[in-house]
């Protein structure tokens with residue numbers, strides 16, 4: 001739905017921007033960059049992430065990411081992701097958008113299509129059903145998909161884990177073919193929804209990648225403000 005229609009329908013006024021991509025593509029750094037870019041334009045921004053973004057949703061994140069002994073059933077994983085999302089939308093995202101703030105979210109439902117759909121092989125139709133149930137009309141206005149070859153992403157992830165002395169979470173422990181399916185699912189969504197999803201080549205220096213992001217933001221912000 002366009003922003004005008006959203007306004008007329010009494011739906012959110014703020015803009016909803018999400019960042020997506022596999023592990024190690026530099027999402028966290030670039031989420032902060034997007035927030036700083038928008039704030040420099042005088043926009044009120046709420047920075048958040050999924051799964052998580054509120055205390056209860058962060059508790060669900062812990063269930064999803066911790067590498068416990070008991071296996072987590074894929075359907076349970078899918079429902080937990082959407083349970084966290086429902087809480088996040090109700091407590092944080094919708095209220096922020098309704099008061100006119102922009103929301104910049106590190107991952108959202110494209111990640112569910114990529115990880116639970118592509119990675120785990122769950123049906124895209126069932127995910128779309130839950131998407132409608134939990135989100136109704138609300139979808140991101142803009143999604144920046146950070147993309148790079150898997151080998152580069154894996155090297156960067158390994159370097160970060162080494163630097164921060166953290167161990168791999170439940171998703172980071174997956175094998176290469178899982179991440180290949182995740183990447184393909186992301187790229188397929190970008191192709192299907194090319195107006196909303198801007199694919200950013202993230203294989204380059206931070207400066208180069210951020211210049212690419214700024215170009216997209218400049219164009220969109222100009223259209224919206």
Ligand code: TMP
Nearest residue numbers: 050051081107108111112115116171172
């Ligand atoms: P992060 O490490 O980028 O914060 O993301 C946490 C993990 O959660 C990441 O490995 C991807 C996964 N995830 C899903 O599997 N489905 C989802 O819908 C979301 C939002 C994240």
